[in-house]
Amino acid sequence: MLDATQTQDNLLEVNNIEVIYNHVILVLKGVSLSVPKGRITALLGGNGAGKTTTLKAISNLLASERGEVTKGSILYRGERVADLNPAALVKKGVIQVMEGRHCFEHLTVEENLLTGAYTRSDSAAVKRDLEMVYEYFPRLRERRRSQAGYTSGGEQQMVAMGRALMSRPETILLDEPSMGLAPQLVEQIFEIVKAVNEGEGVTFLLAEQNTNVALRFAHYGYILENGRVVMDGDAAELRENPDVKEFYLGMSDEGRKSFRDVRSYRRRKRWLA
Amino acid sequence: MDQLFYASEVFINGLMTGVMYSLVALGFVLIFKASGVFNYAQGVMALFAALTLVGIMEGQVPFSHLINATFGTHLSNFSWTVGPVVAILLTAGVMVLLAIVIEKLVLQHLVGQEPIILFMATIGLAYFLEGLGDVMWGADIKTLDVGLPQGISDTIEQATANWFGYGFFIDRLDIWATIIAALLVAALVAFSQYTKQGRAMRAVADDHQAALSVGISLQFIWIMVWSIAGFVALVAGIMWGTKSGVQFSLSLIALKALPVLMLGGFTSIPGAIVGGLIIGVGEKLFEFFVGPMVGGATENWFAYVLALIFLVFRPQGLFGERIIERV
Numbered sequence A: 001m002l003d004a005t006q007t008q009d010n011l012l013e014v015n016n017i018e019v020i021y022n023h024v025i026l027v028l029k030g031v032s033l034s035v036p037k038g039r040i041t042a043l044l045g046g047n048g049a050g051k052t053t054t055l056k057a058i059s060n061l062l063a064s065e066r067g068e069v070t071k072g073s074i075l076y077r078g079e080r081v082a083d084l085n086p087a088a089l090v091k092k093g094v095i096q097v098m099e100g101r102h103c104f105e106h107l108t109v110e111e112n113l114l115t116g117a118y119t120r121s122d123s124a125a126v127k128r129d130l131e132m133v134y135e136y137f138p139r140l141r142e143r144r145r146s147q148a149g150y151t152s153g154g155e156q157q158m159v160a161m162g163r164a165l166m167s168r169p170e171t172i173l174l175d176e177p178s179m180g181l182a183p184q185l186v187e188q189i190f191e192i193v194k195a196v197n198e199g200e201g202v203t204f205l206l207a208e209q210n211t212n213v214a215l216r217f218a219h220y221g222y223i224l225e226n227g228r229v230v231m232d233g234d235a236a237e238l239r240e241n242p243d244v245k246e247f248y249l250g251m252s253d254e255g256r257k258s259f260r261d262v263r264s265y266r267r268r269k270r271w272l273a
Numbered sequence B: 001m002d003q004l005f006y007a008s009e010v011f012i013n014g015l016m017t018g019v020m021y022s023l024v025a026l027g028f029v030l031i032f033k034a035s036g037v038f039n040y041a042q043g044v045m046a047l048f049a050a051l052t053l054v055g056i057m058e059g060q061v062p063f064s065h066l067i068n069a070t071f072g073t074h075l076s077n078f079s080w081t082v083g084p085v086v087a088i089l090l091t092a093g094v095m096v097l098l099a100i101v102i103e104k105l106v107l108q109h110l111v112g113q114e115p116i117i118l119f120m121a122t123i124g125l126a127y128f129l130e131g132l133g134d135v136m137w138g139a140d141i142k143t144l145d146v147g148l149p150q151g152i153s154d155t156i157e158q159a160t161a162n163w164f165g166y167g168f169f170i171d172r173l174d175i176w177a178t179i180i181a182a183l184l185v186a187a188l189v190a191f192s193q194y195t196k197q198g199r200a201m202r203a204v205a206d207d208h209q210a211a212l213s214v215g216i217s218l219q220f221i222w223i224m225v226w227s228i229a230g231f232v233a234l235v236a237g238i239m240w241g242t243k244s245g246v247q248f249s250l251s252l253i254a255l256k257a258l259p260v261l262m263l264g265g266f267t268s269i270p271g272a273i274v275g276g277l278i279i280g281v282g283e284k285l286f287e288f289f290v291g292p293m294v295g296g297a298t299e300n301w302f303a304y305v306l307a308l309i310f311l312v313f314r315p316q317g318l319f320g321e322r323i324i325e326r327v
Helices: A004-008 A051-059 A086-092 A109-115 A123-136 A138-142 A153-165 A183-200 A211-217 A235-240 A242-247 A259-272 B002-035 B042-058 B064-071 B084-105 B115-137 B154-164 B172-194 B196-206 B208-213 B218-244 B248-264 B269-289 B302-313
Strands: A010-021 A025-036 A040-044 A067-076 A094-097 A171-175 A203-208 A220-225 A228-234
Touching: A010 A051, A010 A203, A025 A040, A025 A051, A025 A067, A025 A203, A025 A220, A025 A228, A040 A051, A040 A183, A040 A211, A051 A067, A051 A094, A051 A171, A051 A203, A086 A094, A086 B208, A094 A153, A094 B208, A109 A123, A109 A153, A109 B196, A123 A138, A123 A153, A123 A183, A138 A153, A153 A171, A153 A183, A183 A203, A183 A211, A203 A211, A211 A235, A220 A235, A228 A235, A235 A242, B002 B042, B002 B172, B002 B196, B002 B218, B002 B248, B002 B269, B042 B084, B042 B115, B042 B218, B042 B248, B084 B218, B115 B248, B172 B196, B172 B218, B172 B269, B196 B208, B196 B218, B208 B218, B218 B248, B248 B269, B248 B302, B269 B302
Parallel strands: A040 A203, A040 A220, A094 A171, A171 A203
Antiparallel strands: A010 A025, A010 A067, A220 A228
16 A cells, blocks of 8 residues: 555544444444655545544544544554544644534634644743734735634634644644635635645645545545445546546546446445445 | 613613523533533532532531541541632632543543533532532531621712712622623633634534644543643632532522523533623613512523523524524
8 A cells, every 4th residue: 555665754643443432333444544754735525424534533533522442553653552632632733623614603714723822831932823814815914803603614723723724733634625615716715725735834734525636735645435445546546546536536538427327336336345 | 760760770780680690501512512511510510619618718628527426436527728719729620630530530521422411410510519519528508708898889889979879779799790701711712712722612512522632632532621721610609609608509599690601602601601790780770670569589480581582583692603504
């Protein structure tokens, strides 16, 4: 799956993890992936494929939802992180931006950003980083005094991302940044992801349903179905893969086809057999 | 004319009583905001704090009855007494300790559970604390005197008598209670608005999951909030304890805080203050004007009926958090 040279600068490695919710519901059935430093890695798949669960398993936000990793291991910089609480992980440089933004509604935009720096005590540097976030998200500077709950969906996504940036992370786990946003805004959000990745050297693991956009901005992709990784490869490769084209990008060699004809049959044949 | 002066005196006294209600309601609001837990034990916490304060000041041996009964000894008091300031600090320490114990033994195990389950846990906590207070410090009625001035203020009576020809009767304790409550509220507001931990506290109140995701430790915030609520309970306990003695009925003031909360909103610090004042003034004025017509004792029910009316017409209370809904 991965060549040996790449393994060395992998920041994050997930080895064959299984996640069970409420002691009974098996959601991940052995997911393995690696995230190389300084890259954007995309986690693709439909609803219920296990993308969010994978991210939450890494950031250890599962516990508060009564989920647990029952098998496998998660290594960050070669170190097991399964027992660390989210706060310790944030200090290590891993922060998650949750699906659906999750801004602190009654706090102002700027207060939201400042909570992102909760684990830091170097106030001068925090102030500098606030400026840095405003550079990446000029819109937030205009709205710094508004209550986050009253900002638009796109602005809230920016708040959530900016808040994560304020922790000076090495890795951001970005869950479904395109959710509920207009195509133009989605594009803009991904442009910023790319800019942060290149400008600050932040590594991204992003879960996304919008395969088209994700594969254009990511370096590498994993496709998840039903709690398993069914395919992975360089983003450019995946974009050209006929199955990905057909199932996730809605194209095929013979032009557009009706989903009714192809979807269930070929998918089952190829991946679940 | 005299009737008018008398009414305004009733009004002022109502304000002062209202401040006391507000103090208790404040403790509820703090915990409810930060953890979504309706802390049934808030009143008992005030009782426990007052009992502990008296016990420390008088140098009582904690658990003396239990020890005496078990070992046949005759302990009751240490040979020392403690000054009010030191005793208040020590009691505040005990309340912090209590917050830590509650977090470790109760809350931590109920993370992610339904609010009703947390509520029931606090009911259990209330009975436990009540018993603990009894066993630790004895069940007898105690007087509490931390040196706050008490009795009718002569200065005010004289001054108003000179100005209006009518002397206002105002208890000096009430005046002090008002000043202290105002300071406490100002401090709390400043803390939650302008400090990092205060911001984190509000963040936790808004969204537990998101707070976790940015590295805020819920445990720490909860201990902090319960400690602050414990401290507010201590202040309320001192005021009420000084006024009417430290005894079981002190824990019942929590029942008066309920209508205050329904009026002011469960999530608003200013709401707790204004709600308390409205109830305090309302019940005194109602008793003054309407009481004689219906045979008196309206103070017992006025607050609850008012709360009921509010529940029907404005369930989130006067200052309850507007639910932000984007369309």
